[in-house]
Structure formats: C-alpha cells, structure tokens
Amino acid sequence: MRILSVVFALLLLPVASWAQDNAGHLQKMNAFAIKPGYHMYQSNDFFDFWDIDEDDMSSFMFEMAYERKLNQSFGIEMGIGYFKSDETYHPFGLSSEIEIENFYLSPTIKGYLPVCDYFYLYAGAGPDIYFTRGDYDLEGNIRGIAVDYSEDEEEFGFGGHVLGGMEFYIIPNPGPNQYDAPLGVFIEYRHSWVEVDDVDEDTIDIVNQALNEDFGPNNLDVGGSQIMAGLRWHF
Incomplete structure (x- = not known):
C-alpha cells in the first residue's frame, strides 16, 4: 500500500509543478499556431475505380489554428486548412489528369497532460467540414x-478526427521589450474520416456514354493521416 502511495505521488509531481506556476507562460489562455505538414490519403472507392495509387496523391498541407483554454486541463481549438493533389493516369486507355483540392474547418476539444513547466502532451477529437473540388481532364x-x-x-463532406501531439516551450518568457507571447514548437498527428459522396458523378456520366456502361459515381475519403510540426504563440 505504501508503494502504491509513493507511485501515485510521483505521478502527480508533474501536475503539481504545472499548477504551482501562477504567472507567466503557463497561464496564457489563448494561442495561435501555424501548422505545415503532410497529408496521406488512404485507399477508397474513388482511387480504386480510377486506378490511382493513394500514395501518389499524398501532398503537403497547411493549417492555421486559434486555441482557447477553458482551464488548465481542457481547451477548444479551431483549425482552418488546405491541401491539393494532382496526378495524370490512364484509365480506359485515356489520359486522365485529376486534381483534388480541399479546404477544411476542424474544431477540436483538447485535453492537456503536463510533463514539466516547459513540455506537455495533448490529445483531442472533433468534427470536420470539408469543401472538395475535383478537376477532371480526359483525353483520348x-x-x-x-x-x-x-x-x-x-462537394461538401462531413466527418470527424482524433489527434495527439506534444509541445515544448522554446521561449517561455519573452524579454521586457518583446510582445508577451511565449513561443512553443510542436509536433502533431491527426487522423480524419471524411467521405465526400459522388465526387465524380458528372465525369462518370461521360465515361458511361462513351463505353455504354452503367458505372455508378464514387465516394472519396478525403481524410486520412496528417503529420504536422510548427510554432504556437501563447497570449
């Protein structure tokens, strides 16, 4: 029983250290982050039909996010992001250039787990709203x-995501002549599930007319995995 008490006390030490700092960088309730990263698609009906390798459509992405702490344990983040992919393939003997462009809005409920005064872990989940534009050029x-x-x-698509990350304060206390916005560097992983229905409906109609077939439109999962690293200012 005494061993369990000691272990429990040790586990609480980082939280106690976090809570004892009543002023400075840990008490900032707002944050702004820039999140460059890389988006990786996963296999889906759209890629299978058009014979597209999802790895070829993975691309760089960019996101900006505003965060508001509710208390020292929980907060809300609102992210706005963008990524685009394009490749040329040859389905049905045609030259097919396909471009997929995504704009998204991702609010997240986040929980914070402090490790020390300058380093913490976090995790969260929330809904996703995507606006997806597909540009299809077929020749042959x-x-x-x-x-x-x-x-x-x-098309619009709706889904959800989970995320986890870690942040380290590299400038916890800016000098007296600097704007009081402690700076942290972070790395974050997010996985999203967002399916856009019938994203190629008009294009499939053209293929059906040319081939005298009855293919149905395909759904595109624009979610997948995202790895981001960037800077976060606390104010």
Missing part, C-alpha cells in the same frame, strides 16, 4: 470514339 479514344472532356465538380 474509347472504342474509336474521341474524348476531350474537362469538368469541375464541387
């Missing part, structure tokens, strides 16, 4: 029929 011949087609399709 299908069964002797010339095809020269270009179409833009736009």
Whole structure:
C-alpha cells in the first residue's frame, strides 16, 4: 500500500509543478499556431475505380489554428486548412489528369497532460467540414470514339478526427521589450474520416456514354493521416 502511495505521488509531481506556476507562460489562455505538414490519403472507392495509387496523391498541407483554454486541463481549438493533389493516369486507355483540392474547418476539444513547466502532451477529437473540388481532364479514344472532356465538380463532406501531439516551450518568457507571447514548437498527428459522396458523378456520366456502361459515381475519403510540426504563440 505504501508503494502504491509513493507511485501515485510521483505521478502527480508533474501536475503539481504545472499548477504551482501562477504567472507567466503557463497561464496564457489563448494561442495561435501555424501548422505545415503532410497529408496521406488512404485507399477508397474513388482511387480504386480510377486506378490511382493513394500514395501518389499524398501532398503537403497547411493549417492555421486559434486555441482557447477553458482551464488548465481542457481547451477548444479551431483549425482552418488546405491541401491539393494532382496526378495524370490512364484509365480506359485515356489520359486522365485529376486534381483534388480541399479546404477544411476542424474544431477540436483538447485535453492537456503536463510533463514539466516547459513540455506537455495533448490529445483531442472533433468534427470536420470539408469543401472538395475535383478537376477532371480526359483525353483520348474509347472504342474509336474521341474524348476531350474537362469538368469541375464541387462537394461538401462531413466527418470527424482524433489527434495527439506534444509541445515544448522554446521561449517561455519573452524579454521586457518583446510582445508577451511565449513561443512553443510542436509536433502533431491527426487522423480524419471524411467521405465526400459522388465526387465524380458528372465525369462518370461521360465515361458511361462513351463505353455504354452503367458505372455508378464514387465516394472519396478525403481524410486520412496528417503529420504536422510548427510554432504556437501563447497570449
């Protein structure tokens, strides 16, 4: 029983250290972050139909986020981000250039786990709202029929995400002549599940007419894995 008490006390030491600092960088209730990173798609119906390797569509991304602490344990973050991918493939003997562009809004409920005064872990979850634009250019011949087609399709998608990360304060106490915004560097992993329905519906209609087929439109999962690293200012 005494051993359990000692272990429990040791586990509480980081939290106690976090709480004892009643002024300075730990008491800032607002934050702004820039989050460059890399987005990785996962396999889905859209990529399977068009014979696209999801790894080829993975791309760099960028996000900005505002964060508001509710207390020292929980907070709310609002992120706005963007990423775009484009590749050329040859389904059905055609030259097909496909560009997928995504804008998203991702609010997150976050929980904080302090390790010491200058380092903490965090995790969270929340909904995602995506605006996805697909640009499809098809050229070539299908069964002797010339095809020269270009179409833009736009859809909204809704889903959710989970995330986890860590942050280290590199400038916890700016000098007296500096703006009082302690600076941290962080790394974060997020996984999202966001499916956009019928993202290629008009383009599939053209393929059906040319091939005399009855293919259905495909859903595109624009979520997947995101790895981000950046800077966060606390104020």
